[in-house]
Amino acid sequence: MSKGLIEIDGSLLEGGGQILRIALTISAIKKIPIRVVKIRAGRGKPGLMEQHLKGIELVRDMCDAKLNGAQLGSTEIEFWPNKIRGGTYTSKIKTAGSITLLLQVAVPVALFADSAVLLNLTGGTNTEMAPQVDYYTEVFRPNMEKFGATFDFELKKRGYFPKGGGEVKVTIDPVPHLNPVTLTDRGKITDIYGWSYTSGSVPIRLAYLLAENAERLLKEYGHVAIQKYKEDPKVGFDNSSGIILVAETDNHCVLGSSGLFRKNAKVEEIGEEAAKKLIDTFKEGGCVDEHTQDQIVILMALAKGESKVRIGSVTLHTKTAIFVIELLLPQVKFEIISEGTTNIIKCRGCGT
Structure with missing residues (x-):
């Protein structure tokens, strides 16, 4: 291993692009040189794909980093960051x-x-x-x-x-710095809303069908208002259909889920699946949903002080994020406290 580089095994835990993204983020912010090996080894087609390569190059440009090994299909990179x-x-x-x-x-x-x-x-x-x-x-x-x-x-x-x-x-x-947060009491759900859309040649009636199936399942949790629309052809010109759902609580928690039409799927299933994912989040009792929890731990690690956030089940992406952060920032330690169907993540950030 090159002198001064911290090596990260990209095959561990989630085994995909997230290890690379978290490592690059912390590396750039804290000016820590890294080597990432076995990139996306847990995927059917290992190595860097187009979107991973563009992410590396973007962060490289932002911090004028020295970069080795970044090419399509590469399973190993070295990254030396400078000032952002x-x-x-x-x-x-x-x-x-x-x-x-x-x-x-x-x-x-x-x-x-x-x-x-x-x-x-x-x-x-x-x-x-x-x-x-x-x-x-x-x-x-x-x-x-x-x-x-x-x-x-x-x-x-x-x-x-x-x-x-x-x-x-x-x-x-x-x-100048990120503030620590305490999100441990979700409170009551006050608003559920969202957007159901179609674009291209997909008829707008499918947006209504998506929304109606989501609303049917969510209405027992409160008033539901989902906007149905067809995308302006200047903005969305190809064929697609999907739904985004958001729920807010009286303690200012914001939770969400989404669904996207896919080949061989029934339209009504997409709305139902998005609603069920949100309902599962409600039932677990967390203050953030599964897609926010692995991103919020980055902010917790960088905040100036101790943060506490109640989540539902700890996802593999969250475990992966914590693993990479603690490897690169040994002064930052996470603690996960189980409480019924929820877990509280605690972390005293490094204050950078």
Whole structure:
């Protein structure tokens, strides 16, 4: 192993792209040189795919890093970060690779730049195997704001599988530090709302069908208001259909789920599946849902003070995030306390 590099085994735990994303984020913010080996070894096609490569290159540009081994199919990279600089950065995924996954790695890094960061990103906005970009803005962003940070978001075009081609602009102002949070009492659900959409040649009646099946299951938990619409052809020109659901509580918790139409699936199943995922979150009693919990631990680790967050079941992605963070930041330790159907994650952040 090269001198001064911390080596991370990408085959462990989740065994996919998340290990790489978490490692790059912490490496860039804390200026820790890393070597990641066995990248995506747990996947059917190991190594870097287009979206992973673009994520690495984006963070490289943001912190003027020295980078070795970053090419399609590579299973090993070395990354030496420097100072994170503000400015405008562009990343174009040629496939429908997820823009949301680019945001997951780049937004926390941008929070610690020396001036504002503008990201121009191209790729998939609403795709399988990643949260839809609407989830990132409507569910993750409110949770991020509890730590004292946010971002501005402009959707220019949507990109669906398999073509991609979506375009977004994201502006992030740096913060002096992240604030610790205590989210241990979810409270009562007060609002359930969302968006059900179609685009291209998909008829709008399918948006109504998606919403109706979600509303049918969710109505026992309170008033449900789901907007049904067909995307403007200038914004969403390819064929797609999906749904994003959000729930808020009287203690300001924000939870969510989503569904995306896929080949050979019945339209009514998509709305039902999204509703059931949200209901499962309700029943577990956590203050964040499964897709926010693994991202929020990054913010907890970087916050100035002790954070406590109640979650439901600890996902493999969360275990993976904690593993990578503790490996790179030995001064940061997480504690998970089981309480019935929930768990409380505790962490005293490093305050950077």
